[in-house]
Amino acid sequence: MAGTPVVIVAGPAIIKIAAPASGTLDTLGYTENGAEVSENVMTLDVRGDENGGDAGPPIDIQYMGEWHLVRCLLTKYDEAIADKIRAGVAGGTAGTPGTSGSLYLAGLLGWRLLIHSTNFPRNYLHAIFDQPKEVNRGTKHSRLLISARCLKNAAGVIYNATTT
Secondary structure (H helix, E strand, O other), X not given: OOOXXXXXXXXXXXXXXXXXXXXXXXXXXXXEEEEEEEEEEEEEEEOOHHHOHHHOOOOXXXXXXXXXXXXXXXXXXXXXXXXXXXXXXXXXXXXXXXOOOOOOOOOXXXXXXXXXXXXXXEEEEEEEOOOOOEXXXXXXXXXXXXXXXXXOOOOOOOEEOOOO
């Protein structure tokens, strides 16, 4: 039986990364209003003649896995650690594209991404920062926007609560 609904406060979100995913965690910085997480379930429609074949509604829907999209807007961050993400592949160099055709997971070119909040930490084991990275440059304080696609590891785990 479920409990009574309450207000949930995760606490300040400190963003940490490790590159490669099994390396030492570095503190990237603090978010402006927490990290936004979209949990995406992948499905496949099963078509059948009983509902009109391809033209009709599915007779069932097949679960095909899931992945999460994590978006963080940081207002206080370490530029040197941000460059690790800008490199495109873990262990790369910012401003120098990696090798085309490289595999993130098999090649250990992904990151570990930890949303280290006081009450509800999320430790993503395979994060890939393949979305555009945005930063403003000028007299106003810089804000860094990063997004990562997070996938399951070899054990089938997308995230856990490990903070070390």
